[in-house]
Every structure is written in structure tokens, then in C-alpha cells.
Amino acid sequence: MADFKSVFKQIFNQKKKYIYLVLLVQLFAVVFMTVFMIITNHVIADGTFWTIFIAGRYGTWWELPFGLMISLSIIADIIFAGIMAWQNEKINSSQTWHQIPISDNKLLIANFLSSMVACACIFIIQIIITCVCLIPTTTYENKNIFVEIWNGLGVGTNNFNYLLNELLLIASLAFIVFAFVSFANLSSRTIMEVLPIKSSGWIRMLIIIILVILAVYIYISVDSQIKNYLSFYYNQKHSVYIQEIMPLWITLLEVLGAGIICASLCFILINKYVEPKIINR
Incomplete structure (x- = not known):
């Protein structure tokens, strides 16, 4: 090995x-x-x-x-x-x-x-x-x-901690881009292999567009549900509106979680359904 x-x-x-x-x-x-x-x-x-x-x-x-x-x-x-x-x-x-x-x-x-x-x-x-x-x-x-x-x-202050969270968020955004692009590529190839029609670049592009729309819709829906829950929780417990207290790390966890899900799906697809083709390095 x-x-x-x-x-x-x-x-x-x-x-x-x-x-x-x-x-x-x-x-x-x-x-x-x-x-x-x-x-x-x-x-x-x-x-x-x-x-x-x-x-x-x-x-x-x-x-x-x-x-x-x-x-x-x-x-x-x-x-x-x-x-x-x-x-x-x-x-x-x-x-x-x-x-x-x-x-x-x-x-x-x-x-x-x-x-x-x-x-x-x-x-x-x-x-x-x-x-x-x-x-x-x-x-x-x-x-x-x-x-x-x-x-x-402001090293050691809240400003510095906020800056670190922003850097982690940027890294998480890069990760989710890589993971989702791979997921869209692998899943579209998998779908094309089972469709009873001849492989076409336009059809594959349409599949990728549909996957992107679905992914954005799911993410927005989940994000809305999380924020609504947190808003209700903090209004009940602390009487503070969510936008005033919700830290950046919640968005960071959402993006990172979405990236991990996409990467996990990539592992499944590339192991069970997708056969690589011979192309130049």
C-alpha cells in the first residue's frame, strides 16, 4: 500500500x-x-x-x-x-x-x-x-x-476571536465548495449511468443545476429552522433577539456540517457507484 x-x-x-x-x-x-x-x-x-x-x-x-x-x-x-x-x-x-x-x-x-x-x-x-x-x-x-x-x-480580545471565527468560516466555505463540486460531479455521473438515454453533456449539466438548486433550498430551509428555534429559545429564556446574540460560530457549524455531509456522500459514491476513467493527470 x-x-x-x-x-x-x-x-x-x-x-x-x-x-x-x-x-x-x-x-x-x-x-x-x-x-x-x-x-x-x-x-x-x-x-x-x-x-x-x-x-x-x-x-x-x-x-x-x-x-x-x-x-x-x-x-x-x-x-x-x-x-x-x-x-x-x-x-x-x-x-x-x-x-x-x-x-x-x-x-x-x-x-x-x-x-x-x-x-x-x-x-x-x-x-x-x-x-x-x-x-x-x-x-x-x-x-x-x-x-x-x-x-x-486585538490579540486576546473579542475582536481577535471574531477574526479567528471569520478565518475558520472562510476555510469551511472553501471546504464545502470542494466537497459539493465533487458530490455534484460524482452524483451526476452516477445518475447518467442509470438513465435509459445516451450520455449527454447538456443532460448532465441539467442534473448538476437541479442538484445545486436542491442543495441551496435544503440549506436555506435548515438554516431558517435553526435560526427560528434559537430565536424562540433566546426570546423565551433571555428575552434577547437572536440577531443580537447569535455568534458567528453557528454559521460556521452549519457550513462545516454541510461540507461534512457532502464529503460523506462523495465517499459512498466513489466507492460503490463511480468508476474512474482513464484521463491525463
Whole structure:
């Protein structure tokens, strides 16, 4: 049997190149937009999307890379998550990968885990690059921005705990995206195999759309029931409206629970119903 660690390393190495690719494109966009704005003396109007991250002014050129890096990181992370989901399905559908002497369950776990680690890596690198972009601000404005950010995080306070919950929620959202995409892919293939009609990409796409609609409907219904119950409970026991007391971790548990359910269904489908096909790695 192949070692889980070695299989994880192989899968991660295959996905690692996309970290560099997305970061290079993002850095090119940051440099290009910074130079373009400086050359054209472009003024950013108050109230626009960019002013959220560029302090509402263009007067200091050294603030541009920092603001652009943060705003473009959001777009880059969404694109990167999509690439990782696509890579997951290539591996799930690959007979070559499934010929490795390791159980399908362990291969699926290594696949999901490698994508999560890749997302964490690109996120950490983006934070480091963003901090580097702050150095000109520290130099020209003669103030330690890093100390201000550290104090703003409020380590050990409720603000910091809320930030940690937000980071965990982001990780859970990435996990549920990967798990649901795999579930939709595997379940649609399973349904296509039992349908008495010729396999068609359009039919499979229709099946996936129906699965997405059902999943969203079920999640909204469950979320509504949970919030109604908690609202009733707290109104009865504490006379406090639910929106004022419900912490972020309830949403975190909902998302994480939905991801675990989708992943569990993936284990069942890939072991009992889906036969991988021979495709290139």
C-alpha cells in the first residue's frame, strides 16, 4: 500500500504550480494598475469599490500597491478556489490516480486536504506580500503601520476571536465548495449511468443545476429552522433577539456540517457507484 503522506505530497505538487501562476498574474495586475494610475494621474472617486482599500484618496502613490493587493486578492482567491475544484475532479475521475495502491477514501481525503493546504498557502503568501507593500507607507509617513495593525487585531480580545471565527468560516466555505463540486460531479455521473438515454453533456449539466438548486433550498430551509428555534429559545429564556446574540460560530457549524455531509456522500459514491476513467493527470 502507498503511504498517505507520499500520495498527499504528489497531489499537492501537482496543484502547487497553480499557486505560483495565480500569484504571478495577481502581482502583474497590481504593478500594471499602479503604474497606469500614476502615469495617467488617475483620481479615484470617493465611494467607489477601490476606495475601501485605498483610504479614499490617490494623493500618496505608495498606498496603491497595498490597496490593490488586498482587493485583487479577493478575486484571485475565488479564481484559485475554482482551479482547485477543477483539479480535484480531474483526480477523482482519473483511473491513473485510482490505480495507486491506496484506498479510494484516503485518496479522496488527500485530494481535499491538498486543496485546502494550497488555499492556505496562497492566502499566507498574499498576506506576506501585502505586508511588504506596507513598507513604503511606513517609510514615507514615518509611522509603524505594522504596530497599528497588530494593535487593531486585538490579540486576546473579542475582536481577535471574531477574526479567528471569520478565518475558520472562510476555510469551511472553501471546504464545502470542494466537497459539493465533487458530490455534484460524482452524483451526476452516477445518475447518467442509470438513465435509459445516451450520455449527454447538456443532460448532465441539467442534473448538476437541479442538484445545486436542491442543495441551496435544503440549506436555506435548515438554516431558517435553526435560526427560528434559537430565536424562540433566546426570546423565551433571555428575552434577547437572536440577531443580537447569535455568534458567528453557528454559521460556521452549519457550513462545516454541510461540507461534512457532502464529503460523506462523495465517499459512498466513489466507492460503490463511480468508476474512474482513464484521463491525463
